Every structure is written in C-alpha cells, then in structure tokens.
Amino acid sequence: MEERLENILAHYEGKDFELIPVLQEVQHEFGYLPEFEMSEVAKFVGLPKSRIYGVATFFEQFKFTPQGKNLITICRGTACHVRGAQKITEEIERKLGIKAGETTEDLEYTIETAACIGCCGLAPTIVVNETTHGNLTPAKTVKILSEREKGEATK
C-alpha cells in the first residue's frame, strides 16, 4: 500500500463507522477518491467495495476524477439566486468553456456549486480557491477571471 494512504489509515481502527472521515482524509490528500485507494479503504473497514461507493456517491463532497488546480465555487443559495447568481454562473461557464461540476481539460479549473456558503449578506458570491468575492455582477465576474488569467500568464 502506498505510504500516503498508510499514514491516513494509521489513525483509524478499521471500524465501519469511520468510513466518512477516512474518505474525507483520502480526498484531502489525493484531491479526489482514486479507484485503487477506494479498494484499499474497503478492505480496511471490512466492507464490500459497492458499499463504499454507495456511501461516497451519496455525498456532494466526494469526487471521483482529478479536480482542477483552481476551484471556483459558485454559491447557489437563495439570497444569491435572487440577486442574480444564475447570470454569474453563466458568465463563468462561458468564460471557461465548461459547465458547473466539470473540470477544464488542462486541469486548471473546476467549477463547483455550493448550496450556500453562508455569506448571504454579500450576495451574489463566488469563492475562488480560498478567496470569497461578493456583491458580484456579470461584468465584475469577467474582470476577476480575466485578472486571474493575466496573473497566471505573468507568473
């Protein structure tokens, strides 16, 4: 078994109720849940692989393909929705050429939606990696993305 996975499992006893925290740590380490690691986790907690996938696919948090280097999370909470989140989503999707939930081919960007990030006072909002941007308009969104691109290019 890979050392990275071993290090994670070393903190657990292999009980079935530890499954979700284990998966969370695996995803944190690998960026998603790779197939090989999923099989190892199944052996570790003593459950069939189907059960592990059944649980993992139930929850929004778990990903099964590699994610982009940059994560754009679009809040689709109610406050954001009434203040125009749909238009913001469309702008980002158009600009990056992918739909929410997808990753660009070069693995630069992943777009994700969140039920609510809890910054309703600043609606509509998006989170780019760790930074929250609030009070957005379509034009402001385009500017944020263009500035990021420029920043990347001059790096």
Add this chain to the structure above:
Amino acid sequence: MSEKNQTILICQGTGCVSSNSPKIRKTLENDIAEAGLGNDVDVKLTGCHGFCQQGPLVIIEPEGTFYRHVKVEDSKEIVESHLQNNKPVERLFYHDPKTGSPVQRYQDIDFYNKQQQRLLRNCGHLNPEKIEDYTKVGGYEALKRVLFDMTPDGVIEELKTSGLRGRGGGGFPAGRKWEAGLQAKEKEKYVVCNADEGDPGAFMDRSMLEADPHSVLEGMIIAGHTIGAQKGYIYVRAEYPLAVKRLQVAIQQATDMGFLGENIMDSGFSFQILIFQGAGAFVCGESTALTLSMEGRRGMPKASPRPRTTEEGLFDKPTLLNNVKTFAYVPEIINRGGAWFADIGTEKSKGTAVFALTGMVENCGLIEVPMGITLREIIFDIGGGILGNKKFKAVQTGGPSGGCLPESFLDTPVDYDSLISAGSMMGSGGMVVMDESTCMVDIARYFLDFTQKESCGQCTLCKLGTKQMLTLLEEITEGKGQPGDIDLLLEIGEAVNAGSLCGLGKSAANPVLTTIKYFREEYEAHINEEYCPALACKALISYRIDGEKCKGCTICAKNCPVDAITGEKKEVHMLDQSKCIRCGVCMEKCPKKFRAVECVPGRLNEGGK
C-alpha cells in the same frame, strides 16, 4: 490582563473575513503600536457582529462607534483621528437609508436597536478563540450550577418552564425531548448537536459557532449531564471550515480548563465532545439520516413508524439531538431561569428567534427578534425596507421546505404556528426577501431544482414527482408552458407531499404550492402570454439600445462578451439579437447618465428594433 480604556472589535465572521478583515486587524494593531497606544487600546477579533452587508466592521468600545466598509487604508485615520485626537471618522459611519444622515453608534442604528439579543448576546463582542472572554461574562457558571446544585429533573423543569422549542425548525419542546432522553433506560447514550445547516440562504448556526462556540459546548455538556450521556458529537458541515476551526479551539480550551473531559470540575461526571464533518447532503439534517451518516452509511431517512431518536438514535443508542441554537440557549435559561426566557414571545412560541435576513433588503445580516414580531417590522424596520426603493413582492422562510408569503401577510406574527397556517414555516431561520425583480415561477423552479437533486431516492413520489414538477416549471419559465400545467403542478405537488417519508419530501412541493396560491397570475402570464412580469426569465426578455439615449460611448460594445454590439464612436450602437445571450452586461455597463440599454419583455427580432 489589565483593563484598557478602549477596545477595538474587528469582526472576523466568514463574511467580514472574505472582505479582508484579518489584514485590517493586523494593520490596526501595527498602527496602534506605532502611535504608542498599545497600553490604552486593546484590539480584539470577534465573531459575526450581525450586519454582514456593511462589512468589514470595526467597532470601538466603550461607546460603540460603528465603522463600516472599512479598508486597510482607513487604519491610519482611525488611529490618528479617533484614538489620538478623539475625533471619530465620520465618513466611515453608517448612513440611515431613510434619512440619509450619519449614525455613529451601532446601538442607534435601526438594524440593531429593534432587535432583542439574548442568544446573540456574545456574538460580535467576545473573542471566540479565548475561553477567558466567555468565562468573564459568566460562561460555564450554568454548568457549575447544574453539576453541584441542580438535579436532572430540576434542569428539565427549568426547560419546560422556559417553553423553549427546538430551533432547527421542527419546534418540538426541548424540555420534553430532554425528559425522554433522561428516561431512556440504556447505559450508553449520546448527545448530538445538529449543525448541518443545509438551507440555502441561511447562516445562523454557522455564525453562532464562529462567534460564540462555548455557549453551544456548555449547553451540550449540561445536556450530557442531564440525560446521563458520556459522549457528544457536533455534526457540522465540512463547508464551514472557520466554524470547525473555532470549535476545535474551543473544545481544546474547555478541556484544558476542566469543563470537558474526565471528572469535570471534580464532580465525578465525564463528558467528551467530538466533531463530525458532514459530507454534504441536505437530507442529513433529518434526524435518522444524520445518525446513519455518522455510522458510515448513506443518509437515507428511516421509515415510519420508527422509534424516536431519544429511544434509538446513533449506534441504536438513545440520542438527544438538538440544533445549535437550542443548545446555545440553555446556559442562559439555567442562569436566569425559565421564566425569564418565557417573558417574551407568544403563547406557544416563547423567547426570541434568530434569522438570517437576506435578499432584496437594504440591511442584510444576522438578527434576533422576539417571537411574535411581524414580518413587516423585520423587513421594513430592521431590514430598512426594500433595496433601491423597489416594491416588496414576497418573503421566503423555511428554505426549500417553506413557502413564499405575499404582501397581505406582512402583518403576520412570526412564530411556529402562524407561519405554518400561512403555508410557510419557521425553519431554521433563513428569511429571504424578494422584490418586483424576482420571478415567482423561477423561485419555485429554483427550489425544486434543489430538492430534486437532494432527494435521497427511496420514495418514488419525492424522487420522480419533484423531477416532473421541475420539468414543468422549466418549460413554463422558457415560455413553453401549456394550459393545464398549473393544475398538474398542484396535483403532483399534493401527491409528493402526501407520499414521501421524511420532512424533505413531505414539504418539497411547498415552494410551488405557495407561489401558485399567492402568485397564480405570474404563472398564467408565463403560460398564456409568454410574459415574465419580473423580467427575470431569460427566454422571455430582450435587451435593446434606445437610439435616442445612446451617445456612442462604445463601453457596452467593448464589454459585450459575444460581440453582439456594433457601432462607431459617437454613433448609435446596434445590438444583434441573434447573437445576444441576454447576460445583461451591456445594461450594467452603460453609464448611469445615459441609461440607454433597457430590458424589455418578449423576444425582439434581429436588428434591435
């Protein structure tokens, strides 16, 4: 620590952090040290102060000077003018939206002075990462009383007197639930705090955990002692990293101080609290789904009839499950007595209610009001009315399980029972205000899109019925609705609510049913006239450039993402309707002095006539 003359409070809730408040704090600390005021002025981080929309917030105590939208560059002026020369910086004051006049102290702002803060009393005033701040205002005194001077029955009696009902939305009397927990015969019992705040448009629990985690911990420890549990869990969303971090800090500090862990304060009682991070499923707010997911399973609600969670919950053991706010109320109820809590509110809904007031209101933020206050007082007094003086259309409470209430309900008192009889519900505390630019069919579509995705799939009517309703709503918002669609929606909606097992399914159709009940004419306009009165549904609107007003400044053409606008400088521009994706950037960018771009109903032909 010696008391300093002045304290600067810097809000570090998620909202303010996202607008740079940590850097403002560092800059202020440096500038204060440089000015040689280090001994007189204390700089303190706090959790959410409530008025998120005005953030980042900086408050100067003792008097309560309220600075809003503070930038890093403002630090020097605050230090020199306010702290050194006693001249507050007026340009950073809040301006009353009604009178336009500046207000210096937060206590004088309508947003605050119409509130009654009992649960939020510490939020925005204490440093959530310092347990001493909490103990200094009487924190963990209630726990002491419970451990040494009260019986479990005495605690439950106090809760019953208070009339406290579960603040997660269900409204089950807390005293009765705790009593059932105490009466459960098993040796092994659990206390679980539900912080799986999944309602879109709600952030009360997150703010509470970020701003005052110790009140929640203290409530849980008291619960553990009362029912005889040794272990507690906080089920918190993984999407709330700051809340998780503050909880970890608080648990560590409480353990170090002897309020948690083995043999608490030499009482012989031991209690431990662990954090479980929810992996993102709205249905896990439901009690059985929540405990199942903690056991490493899919969060699918158990079928009724089933034993109550207080009989058979986590790992099939008796489990006391309450919302964050319910636990957080407990220490003050013990300290001041149940009668104190019950002295405000209505006959059946006692105490206060906490809401996340958001949407199209002037003042967005976290508020606490006495039960029984009217929706009008919340929206127009505390909320300052509708943004940009537009017209009120509806208010949504209860999240995806709730409903949209029109103007005629503005004088409805806010309590569990009145909201249910109006067709909505209290919920966990989301309150989203909508104005004339919000399309009610689109809102119904939005909520159905949410519940349809979050349906766990075990009830056919919930899984497939919501999907059918969503398809119908999508067609209506695209102008493809058919006569008879409204009746069909009502029929499926009633079936979904009747034929589902859990709270999510039983209330999934509510947003559709209430919008049809109160805003039927909007549905009819979409279906019969292909007209969206709010001008919100993209398939039913167009943008056009008014030739009389356009001065040919080229700004819209430069910003159009699809190059649909052409025109030379100083000439009237043309918008090619066949290329236009109706994103609205041109209207947003057209200078206010021209306002040459307008949004009109219907689809214009090519050429922009």
